[in-house]
Amino acid sequence: MYALIDGNSFYASCERVFRPDLQHHPVVVLSNNDGCIVTLTREAKALGLKRGTPLFQVQDIVRRHKVAVFSSNYELYGDMSARMMKTIASFAPAIEVYSIDECFADLSGLSDLTALGFKIRERIWRWIGIPACVGIAPTKTLAKYCNHLAKKIPALNGVLNWNDLTPERRRKALACQNVDEVWGVGGRLSSRMLRLGIRTPLDLSEASEALLKQCFPSNVIDTARELRGIKAIEFEPTAPIRQRLVRSRSFAGDVYDKNDLLSAITMHAQEAARVLREERLVAAKVGVFISSNRFKSDVPAYAAMDVIELGRYVNDTPTILAGAEKLLHRLFRKGVAYKKAGVVLSGIQSVNETNGDLLGFETERADKLSEVVDLINNKFGKDTISFSAVKRNSDHWKMRRDMKSPSYTTRFSDVLAVKA
DNA sequence: TCTGGGGTCCTAGGACCC
DNA sequence: TCTGGGGTCCTAGGACCC
Numbered sequence A: 001m002y003a004l005i006d007g008n009s010f011y012a013s014c015e016r017v018f019r020p021d022l023q024h025h026p027v028v029v030l031s032n033n034d035g036c037i038v039t040l041t042r043e044a045k046a047l048g049l050k051r052g053t054p055l056f057q058v059q060d061i062v063r064r065h066k067v068a069v070f071s072s073n074y075e076l077y078g079d080m081s082a083r084m085m086k087t088i089a090s091f092a093p094a095i096e097v098y099s100i101d102e103c104f105a106d107l108s109g110l111s112d113l114t115a116l117g118f119k120i121r122e123r124i125w126r127w128i129g130i131p132a133c134v135g136i137a138p139t140k141t142l143a144k145y146c147n148h149l150a151k152k153i154p155a156l157n158g159v160l161n162w163n164d165l166t167p168e169r170r171r172k173a174l175a176c177q178n179v180d181e182v183w184g185v186g187g188r189l190s191s192r193m194l195r196l197g198i199r200t201p202l203d204l205s206e207a208s209e210a211l212l213k214q215c216f217p218s219n220v221i222d223t224a225r226e227l228r229g230i231k232a233i234e235f236e237p238t239a240p241i242r243q244r245l246v247r248s249r250s251f252a253g254d255v256y257d258k259n260d261l262l263s264a265i266t267m268h269a270q271e272a273a274r275v276l277r278e279e280r281l282v283a284a285k286v287g288v289f290i291s292s293n294r295f296k297s298d299v300p301a302y303a304a305m306d307v308i309e310l311g312r313y314v315n316d317t318p319t320i321l322a323g324a325e326k327l328l329h330r331l332f333r334k335g336v337a338y339k340k341a342g343v344v345l346s347g348i349q350s351v352n353e354t355n356g357d358l359l360g361f362e363t364e365r366a367d368k369l370s371e372v373v374d375l376i377n378n379k380f381g382k383d384t385i386s387f388s389a390v391k392r393n394s395d396h397w398k399m400r401r402d403m404k405s406p407s408y409t410t411r412f413s414d415v416l417a418v419k420a
Numbered sequence B, C: 001t002c003t004g005g006g007g008t009c010c011t012a013g014g015a016c017c018c
Helices: A010-017 A041-044 A055-064 A074-089 A113-127 A138-153 A167-175 A187-195 A201-206 A208-213 A219-227 A256-279 A317-331 A359-378
Strands: A002-007 A027-030 A035-042 A066-068 A094-099 A103-105 A132-137 A159-161 A246-256 A281-292 A303-314 A338-350
Touching: A002 A010, A002 A074, A002 A113, A002 A138, A010 A027, A010 A035, A010 A066, A010 A219, A027 A041, A035 A041, A074 A094, A074 A103, A074 A113, A103 A138, A103 A187, A113 A159, A132 A138, A132 A317, A138 A159, A138 A167, A138 A219, A138 A303, A167 A201, A187 A359, A201 A219, A208 A219, A219 A338, A246 A256, A246 A281, A256 A317, A256 A338, A256 A359, A281 A317, A303 A338, A303 A359
Parallel strands: A027 A066, A132 A159
Antiparallel strands: A002 A103, A002 A132, A027 A035, A094 A103, A246 A338, A281 A303, A281 A338
16 A cells, blocks of 8 residues: 655745744745746635746736745755655655655555554644645555545545545545546646546546557556556655756846856756766766747747767766856857756766776866865855856846745754744 | 746657668 | 668657656
C-alpha cells in the first residue's frame, strides 16, 4: 500500500505560516517576474481566480477583494518542503519525493493505515504548520486519486483510504470526477477520450486495452490498470540521475544588448555548475537558448538553441562558463528584442562513475577552484564571491520580484522576533 | 505595460548505413 | 516505364507533471 501526501496550496500555505493574519484570507503566489498566478488558496479560487492566469489580467479582482499577493520565495518553500519530507519519512519505511509539495510513502508492513494517515496529517500541521491531505491505496495512481478526493470532499477530513471503501463505493468514487483528474491524463488526452465515450476515471478503468493501445500512448494502459488496483508504476525511493539541468529566466523587459544577455547567460551557467557539484554530478554537454517575446506579433520572432560537446565530463564553473559564452556569441542576432535566456547541461553522470584518470592538471585546478568558491559561498552566504566572467553589473534584465516575503527560516537577519 | 520554470517520457520523421 | 528493405540513432515536437 502507498500513501500520497501533499501540502494544500503549498506555496501559499508556507506564506501563511508566518502570516497567521492571512489564515482565512485569499492568498496567491506568483511565478518569477511576478507574471502568473501559480498557487492559490481555496478563498482565492472562490473569487474566480485560476492557476496560470497573468496577474495583470485580474488586477481588479485582486484589488477589490484585497487578495494577499506574494512573489515566489523558493528559499522559503524549499526549506519548508525539506522539513515536511523529513517529518513524513519518520512514519514510513521509505518515501519517494515526487515534487516540492508531495511525496509517496511505502506503507509496507504497517497496520491501521487510515489512522496512520490522520496521524501524519496531524503531525505535519503541528510541526510544520502546513495543512496536508493523504490518499492511501494499493497503486500510486489510486493513491493520487484518493488524495484528490480527500482534498475535494470536506467530510473526509483530509484522509481517504481506498481499502475502506466497499466495491460499490469505489465505483462511485471513480465515477464522480472527470477523467482529467487522473494522474497522467491531461487536457489533450481527456478530450480525445471524451470522443470515445471515456468521461470518468471509471470509464477509463473499464475501457478495453485493445482500444487504449490503438488510440493512446503506451503509458495510458498502465494508468488504466492502476485504476483497477493492478500495480504498473514502480515506487522509486531513490531518484534516478537526472538527464538535464536547466537554469533560465524571462527578463522583466525587452533586452537588446549582447552584454545584458551575456550577463544572464553567465549567471545561469555559474548557477547550473554549482547545482551540478552540489548533486555530485558531471556533464558532457553545455547548451544555451535565447528567444524573443512569443507574445509580441509586431516584431520579428527569433529563438535559437545550440549545444556543444565538451569532450569530457566536467562540473567546474570555468569550463561551463566558457562553453556557454562561446555558444551565446554564436547564437546572438542583432536587433532582436530578447525576452528569455537559459543554460542547459546534459549528458549527465554521477561523479563516481567518471574515470579519474582522464582528468588532467588543468581540470584539476578548475575543480579545486570551484570547490573553494562553493566552500566560501556556503559559509558566508550566496554570491559572496563569483567568477569574473560572470558580468553582474548589468541590471537591465533583472527579474521583477516586488512582493517577496522574508527568508524566515534560512537567513538569520530574516528570523521573526516574537514579543510577549 | 504586464504572460514562469524545471522536469520526464513518447513518437514521428529524417539522416544514415548496409 | 521502372525507383528495396530493414535497422539505428538523433531530434523536434507533443503530452504530461508540479
